[in-house]
Amino acid sequence: MTLLERQYEQMLTIRRFEETLLRLFSEGKLTGTTHTYIGQEADAVGVIAHLDPERDVVFSNHRCHGHYIAFTGDLFGLLSEVMGRSTGTCGGKGGSQHLHRGNFYSNGVQGSIVPVSTGIALAEKEKGTGAVTTVFVGDGTLGQGALYECLNMASLWSLPLLVVVENNHYAQTTPRHLAVAGDIRARGAAFGIETDELDSTDVEEIHSAAQRAVDHVRTTGRPFFLVLHTYRFSPHSKGDDFRDPEEIAQRRAHDPLLVAGARLDGDVRARIDEAVERLIAETVEAAEAAPVAGA
Amino acid sequence: MSGQPRCVQVLNGALAEIFETRDDVILLGEDLLDPYGGAFKVSEGLSDRWPERVLTTPISEASLFGVAAGMALRGRRPILEIMFGDFIALGFDQIVNGISKFREMFDDQVAVPLVVRTPMGGRRGYGPTHSQSLEKLLMGVPGIVVVATSECHDLRALLVSAVDDDRPVFLIENKLMYGRPNRRPVGGYLDELRVVETETRYPALTFSGSDFEGGAATIVTYGGMLPIVLEAATELILEHEVFCEVVALSQLLPLDLEPVVESVARTGACVTAEEGGLTGGVGAEIAARVQERSWGDLRRPVQRVAAHDGVIPAARELENQALPGVRDVIDAVAAVAGVRI
CATH class of the missing domain: 3.40.50.970 (Thiamin diphosphate (ThDP)-binding fold, Pyr/PP domains)
Incomplete structure (x- = not known):
């Protein structure tokens, strides 16, 4: 499988997984909440390709399924966690937003995860593991003061921390212009941190930018602040989408799956599509058969 | 010393x-x-x-x-x-x-x-x-x-x-x-008081002026209130011949209730003393649990000694009025023990 084929397959897996969650919700088979990653798949796939799950650490946020799948490949653990099964990644205690497996962590409070990631990077530096710790935040999290405390410390202490800001332009329902003043990238630069910025849904472009970012952290041991402008096609959670349908339609023309898929051979793409559909169906079947947590 | x-x-x-x-x-x-x-x-x-x-x-x-x-x-x-x-x-x-x-x-x-x-x-x-x-x-x-x-x-x-x-x-x-000496009990005594210490990871100390032969009340305290409570307990003995047990907890959460329950079984009354504010305080939790566990031993409701619910002023006299002192502990013991002091 070529790199692009694998990237397409991963993105499609995330897409179908998230669509399946929304379907299961509508069928009453899921309770609680979820925050789907639909539209942002190229970010997770482009960045996480450069990380070693055995050594590196990823800390994600409420919108964590894409990162989790790209880093661990564990669809069954994730789906059964979200479905409240004892086979879930956290035995059903965490649910959609609170995941841990191996070197992957997520938590549901905005800004809360950056301090913990900073401490992880500090510990890994002390231990001399060479690990890169990557924390994913959104434009909404730019409102949290703890983020800036941590940019300050990560720079002061030269920590191997990659901060990825996925700017999907909305903090839940609040558009960026009502919540974020000034320039996003400049926030990292202000602390003497190397930065980069990309406005793309092209997984190959994101892959290249992320390569530079991860290499920088890996070779210098210093932090990096990577801003990826993106867009989510689905609601923040469920039933809370008040955006202009015209705007969403325009963005959908740049769907990362269309961009990558257009570069693939038709037969190859069809085979991948079919394999992903099958994998998702098998995962749903297995999770539905798994024991209910607490039963 | x-x-x-x-x-x-x-x-x-x-x-x-x-x-x-x-x-x-x-x-x-x-x-x-x-x-x-x-x-x-x-x-x-x-x-x-x-x-x-x-x-x-x-x-x-x-x-x-x-x-x-x-x-x-x-x-x-x-x-x-x-x-x-x-x-x-x-x-x-x-x-x-x-x-x-x-x-x-x-x-x-x-x-x-x-x-x-x-x-x-x-x-x-x-x-x-x-x-x-x-x-x-x-x-x-x-x-x-x-x-x-x-x-x-x-x-x-x-x-x-x-x-x-x-x-x-x-x-x-x-x-x-x-800035104070770490006053550890020696040979089971601190000054004139008998002291027993639990063999737990975070021990509780129980002080008695009457060789654990009972007393008027158990005063449960911790931290910076301990020397104040010990002063009150000593004054109660010397001035009023009222003997109390003092339980100095170290593990507050999860609450280390056993030494309190054991002492209350001997004394039949309980006062909590803390420097923090009264409402929703550590003493409130202790009081609730002691009343659940030791109801049959208690002669009167548990009394709480704590700071007043408000700011702690900077000026010395105002600060003293806001924070609990020896007098407050003595009054609370007198209330639960039913003695006039």
């Missing part, structure tokens, strides 16, 4: 011992570096000896709790010094939504073995935001351990145990305690 080291020296020596015996411990906090050595000098001399293991930080408490949590998740044993206990308020997101939850919500796949050391307490004229005893705010956070030090506890053992603990431990120190 003068032969006993001051509490600050004991804690400082324990930190040095921990550095000598463990290589996974780092101390972080504000203004820790020598020659200053921390606002209350507990870390004095450490950064000179172990420059790579004492990390002085920006003023960023909201994040520092999380930084410590991240280090603990990855196998380190950080000790976070928070300069004034009042500043834990800045860290509550990390305490409530991270530190206390990671272990259980990640299905016991992780541990968060960190220690937060912080001084609480007033009587130094520091005013409303530098004098509080806020450990009561931690009492409602399951998943953490809250340990109160006192001048009569084995401070070295408490600190070493906290660092050895795989759970997150909040070690409550006290500003006045630092």
Whole structure:
């Protein structure tokens, strides 16, 4: 499988997984909440390709399924966690937003995860593991003061921390212009941190930018602040989408799956599509058969 | 008494011992570096000896709790010094939504073995935001351990145990305690009082002026209130021939109720004494549990002694009026014991 084929397959897996969650919700088979990653798949796939799950650490946020799948490949653990099964990644205690497996962590409070990631990077530096710790935040999290405390410390202490800001332009329902003043990238630069910025849904472009970012952290041991402008096609959670349908339609023309898929051979793409559909169906079947947590 | 080291020296020596015996411990906090050595000098001399293991930080408490949590998740044993206990308020997101939850919500796949050391307490004229005893705010956070030090506890053992603990431990120190001798019982006695100590990780001390032959009441206390309560208990004996037992807890959360229940079974009455504010205080939790467990032993409802619900003023007399003193403890004992004093 070529790199692009694998990237397409991963993105499609995330897409179908998230669509399946929304379907299961509508069928009453899921309770609680979820925050789907639909539209942002190229970010997770482009960045996480450069990380070693055995050594590196990823800390994600409420919108964590894409990162989790790209880093661990564990669809069954994730789906059964979200479905409240004892086979879930956290035995059903965490649910959609609170995941841990191996070197992957997520938590549901905005800004809360950056301090913990900073401490992880500090510990890994002390231990001399060479690990890169990557924390994913959104434009909404730019409102949290703890983020800036941590940019300050990560720079002061030269920590191997990659901060990825996925700017999907909305903090839940609040558009960026009502919540974020000034320039996003400049926030990292202000602390003497190397930065980069990309406005793309092209997984190959994101892959290249992320390569530079991860290499920088890996070779210098210093932090990096990577801003990826993106867009989510689905609601923040469920039933809370008040955006202009015209705007969403325009963005959908740049769907990362269309961009990558257009570069693939038709037969190859069809085979991948079919394999992903099958994998998702098998995962749903297995999770539905798994024991209910607490039963 | 003068032969006993001051509490600050004991804690400082324990930190040095921990550095000598463990290589996974780092101390972080504000203004820790020598020659200053921390606002209350507990870390004095450490950064000179172990420059790579004492990390002085920006003023960023909201994040520092999380930084410590991240280090603990990855196998380190950080000790976070928070300069004034009042500043834990800045860290509550990390305490409530991270530190206390990671272990259980990640299905016991992780541990968060960190220690937060912080001084609480007033009587130094520091005013409303530098004098509080806020450990009561931690009492409602399951998943953490809250340990109160006192001048009569084995401070070295408490600190070493906290660092050895795989759970997150909040070690409550006290500003006045630092400068006082670490008055340990000798041969089962502290002055004229018999003392027994539980053989638990975070022991409770029970003091009796009547050789545990019963008494008028059990006074449950901890931390900086202990010397005040002991003074009150001594005065009750000498001036009024009223004998009490005093239980000095160190483990507040999960609440170490057994020594209290055992003492109340002997005395039949209970007073709680804390320096923190009355409403929703540590004493409220103790009172509720004692009434659940010891109802048949109690002659009267549990009485609470605590600070008034309001700010702790800076001016000395106003501060004294706001904080509980010897008189308040004596009055509460008189009330539950049904004696006129």
